[in-house]
Amino acid sequence: MLPVALPLSVAAIAVSLLGYVRWSRAVPGSLRRGRSAWLMPCLRAMALLVLVFALLKPTVLQPAEPGSVLILIDCSISMSAIDNARSIGQWVALADALDRLPVRSRVVAQEPFDRAIADVRQQFDNFEIAQREVEFNRQPGTEQLAAQAHLKNATTSLADSAHRLIELKQVFKLHEHPINGLLSELERATQQWPDRLREARGSERLADLLKRLSNAAADFQLSEDARLYATNVQVRDACDTIKNSDRLELARAALLAPSLGILKSLNDSPVIIYAVSDQARRVAVNAQINADGTGTDLPAALHEAMTDMKDKPLRAIVLLSDGHQTAATPLAASGLAGGNVPVMAIAMAPVAPPRDAAVLRIEAPPLVFASETVPITVQTRGHPAEVILYLNETTLSARPDANESVTFQVHCSDAGVQRVAAEVVPNGDDALAQNNQATVAIRITSQKINVVVSAPQGDARAAELNRLFATMPAVQLLDPTRAGHPQMSDIIFVNIGSDNGVTLRRGSDSQHADQKIVSLAGGEDSPSRRIWQGDDSPFHFAPASGSAPVQLASDPRLSRRLWDTLPPPKGYVRLRDLASDEHPLLLETETGDIAVAQRGSDLYMGLDLNWMQQTLTAGQQTSLWRQWLLAVSHIQAAAEVKPNDSVQSAELADIAGDRDYLARLAQSTGGDMIGIEQLSQFSERLRTAEARQPRLTPVGLWDSPYLFAFVAACLTVEWALRKGAGMA
Numbered sequence: 033m034l035p036v037a038l039p040l041s042v043a044a045i046a047v048s049l050l051g052y053v054r055w056s057r058a059v060p061g062s063l064r065r066g067r068s069a070w071l072m073p074c075l076r077a078m079a080l081l082v083l084v085f086a087l088l089k090p091t092v093l094q095p096a097e098p099g100s101v102l103i104l105i106d107c108s109i110s111m112s113a114i115d116n117a118r119s120i121g122q123w124v125a126l127a128d129a130l131d132r133l134p135v136r137s138r139v140v141a142q143e144p145f146d147r148a149i150a151d152v153r154q155q156f157d158n159f160e161i162a163q164r165e166v167e168f169n170r171q172p173g174t175e176q177l178a179a180q181a182h183l184k185n186a187t188t189s190l191a192d193s194a195h196r197l198i199e200l201k202q203v204f205k206l207h208e209h210p211i212n213g214l215l216s217e218l219e220r221a222t223q224q225w226p227d228r229l230r231e232a233r234g235s236e237r238l239a240d241l242l243k244r245l246s247n248a249a250a251d252f253q254l255s256e257d258a259r260l261y262a263t264n265v266q267v268r269d270a271c272d273t274i275k276n277s278d279r280l281e282l283a284r285a286a287l288l289a290p291s292l293g294i295l296k297s298l299n300d301s302p303v304i305i306y307a308v309s310d311q312a313r314r315v316a317v318n319a320q321i322n323a324d325g326t327g328t329d330l331p332a333a334l335h336e337a338m339t340d341m342k343d344k345p346l347r348a349i350v351l352l353s354d355g356h357q358t359a360a361t362p363l364a365a366s367g368l369a370g371g372n373v374p375v376m377a378i379a380m381a382p383v384a385p386p387r388d389a390a391v392l393r394i395e396a397p398p399l400v401f402a403s404e405t406v407p408i409t410v411q412t413r414g415h416p417a418e419v420i421l422y423l424n425e426t427t428l429s430a431r432p433d434a435n436e437s438v439t440f441q442v443h444c445s446d447a448g449v450q451r452v453a454a455e456v457v458p459n460g461d462d463a464l465a466q467n468n469q470a471t472v473a474i475r476i477t478s479q480k481i482n483v484v485v486s487a488p489q490g491d492a493r494a495a496e497l498n499r500l501f502a503t504m505p506a507v508q509l510l511d512p513t514r515a516g517h518p519q520m521s522d523i524i525f526v527n528i529g530s531d532n533g534v535t536l537r538r539g540s541d542s543q544h545a546d547q548k549i550v551s552l553a554g555g556e557d558s559p560s561r562r563i564w565q566g567d568d569s570p571f572h573f574a575p576a577s578g579s580a581p582v583q584l585a586s587d588p589r590l591s592r593r594l595w596d597t598l599p600p601p602k603g604y605v606r607l608r609d610l611a612s613d614e615h616p617l618l619l620e621t622e623t624g625d626i627a628v629a630q631r632g633s634d635l636y637m638g639l640d641l642n643w644m645q646q647t648l649t650a651g652q653q654t655s656l657w658r659q660w661l662l663a664v665s666h667i668q669a670a671a672e673v674k675p676n677d678s679v680q681s682a683e684l685a686d687i688a689g690d691r692d693y694l695a696r697l698a699q700s701t702g703g704d705m706i707g708i709e710q711l712s713q714f715s716e717r718l719r720t721a722e723a724r725q726p727r728l729t730p731v732g733l734w735d736s737p738y739l740f741a742f743v744a745a746c747l748t749v750e751w752a753l754r755k756g757a758g759m760a
Contacts, residue, residue, distance in 0.1 A: 099345030106353035108325035121254030145249035308333035329359035355690035374703035381689020386463035389414035416456035467684035480508035487528035563603035605638030
């Protein structure tokens with residue numbers, strides 16, 4: 033609002049002062065002595081005072097317009113889950129909240145108990161404040177008397193609130209329920225107040241008793257609801273009707289319920305609805321909303337919706353969500369913390385997570401050689417009855433183990449990019465079907481890794497290694513005498529050195545095959561070689577961190593256990609002075625010595641080849657050599673396929689609700705959180721939240737057309753009097 037009256041007020045002041053000076057000099061004495069002698073100065077004085085008042089720019093705060101209510105409905109995929117873990121009592125409470133039960137068929141005991149317990153807690157807080165005041169004001173006097181009176185009133189109020197809580201056992205006839213004993217315990221405690229409360233642990237005992245009473249009240253409500261479900265056919269039918277409703281369908285029902293619904297509770301306040309997931313979009317009240325959002329970012333969606341509504345007054349924000357947040361956006365990003373628009377969050381999911389079977393991820397090598405049999409591991413959740421794996425026309429199935437994973441040995445034949453699909457068969461009812469499958473892409477190549485093995489004359493280890501390579505579909509063994517053939521330029525030379533180390537090098541000339549990639553001094557007596565002289569060698573190896581792990585098994589945890597439990601070698605070659613482009617692959621666990629290192633297409637193994645051949649199984653040797661040959665080969669870089677969809681999205685991997693997150697979000701704005709089964713408390717909680725932070729609007733008293741009209745009227749009347757007196 034522009035200060036339109038300010039320049040006019042300044043001009044009027046100047047004119048008034050000038051006119052007053054001229055009048056005071058020119059007015060006849062008869063007029064000054066007459067009845068009207070005081071009228072014209074008074075008119076000018078009032079106008080002048082009003083103009084000075086306007087220059088001070090005073091403002092007042094008045095209640096803001098009611099404003100609209102912004103309703104945000106979470107439409108992420110997790111909202112399509114069916115919460116099948118609710119108990120019978122919880123289904124009855126939910127049906128009652130959605131106006132599905134016959135009128136007055138359900139006894140509602142928990143809400144009165146919750147209110148009475150909250151009142152006792154509040155009165156106890158007041159008692160503690162009054163007690164501290166008495167301790168602070170120990171000197172006799174007026175302040176001490178006032179503090180003692182305050183303590184006496186607080187003690188009386190606390191006892192009254194406790195007696196109101198105790199009287200509920202008569203209202204609900206709780207004589208045969210365990211809650212009756214807790215109320216009797218509270219009644220005995222009140223007879224010893226306030227001395228009992230002043231004891232060292234008096235407050236702790238009362239807090240514990242109130243907590244047990246709250247839990248007992250909830251248990252009583254659930255037992256009564258379960259009894260009602262078992263004895264009342266109409267109640268049972270109403271509950272069975274909503275049992276197959278997903279969270280989004282329940283949100284619609286909560287919005288439109290005839291007597292307790294959100295729209296009904298808002299008393300015809302203007303409503304604006306947004307569908308939110310990782311973004312917000314405005315929708316009509318009767319619009320069809322699908323739970324298809326691939327992520328959930330509630331603070332960002334709130335901020336986006338508030339930005340759209342920045343020019344419109346808002347009364348409150350109602351958020352219907354399961355609280356499943358997948359983004360890392362902080363709560364403060366909503367821009368609502370510390371403001372005057374409370375968020376009322378309604379949790380659509382219960383505390384207990386639903387029963388849901390899911391494929392979490394598929395672990396498969398991105399590159400497979402034709403005719404290889406490779407391990408493919410499927411990690412699941414929810415204890416499915418069976419896991420099924422599909423690759424082309426191959427179908428395999430198995431039950432998951434105790435860690436909820438299954439490893440399939442899959443024979444791969446057809447070359448090209450193939451899709452591996454995994455599916456779980458739920459063991460009973462399932463909350464969500466979209467996360468029962470996952471896929472991963474693998475590349476099956478018909479290429480071979482050309483390998484030449486060389487060793488000192490008569491070394492039996494070369495023959496053993498050749499026999500191992502001959503069993504590997506990925507390897508094509510070549511005759512060393514033909515290694516320089518122009519059609520075989522991509523060759524990996526495996527050279528077994530005299531120091532027991534092995535060098536892998538890709539190149540077209542065998543004369544470079546014995547070049548090492550690190551500074552080594554060969555021979556048994558080299559200081560680079562560690563040999564254990566005792567009977568029990570302490571040497572153990574483990575994959576180096578920060579590099580591609582050297583695995584003995586497809587499961588990383590099993591691989592690490594295998595490395596830790598392998599029989600140790602008698603010695604190994606320590607690799608030293610690695611260059612900046614060389615990185616370790618395998619370390620000795622105690623000293624951190626490097627036993628295997630790589631640089632580009634070169635790899636050096638300081639492991640004892642005899643130890644590997646004598647200690648490792650054929651499968652473990654095959655796995656290690658396959659990894660090392662691929663690390664040196666050019667094939668992997670050219671044919672790797674990244675399995676982008678092998679991991680289930682965060683929205684589908686975990687569909688449990690998060691009421692704590694919703695509570696933090698709502699409370700950061702001065703609002704509150706309730707479960708959908710507490711929908712009857714929505715109106716009361718909203719009024720309480722609005723009362724905690726009343727919305728006020730500053731109004732400028734100085735910038736008003738009425739103020740300017742009053743000044744103009746005073747000056748006009750004064751001028752008319754002067755005109756009538758012949759002074760104008």
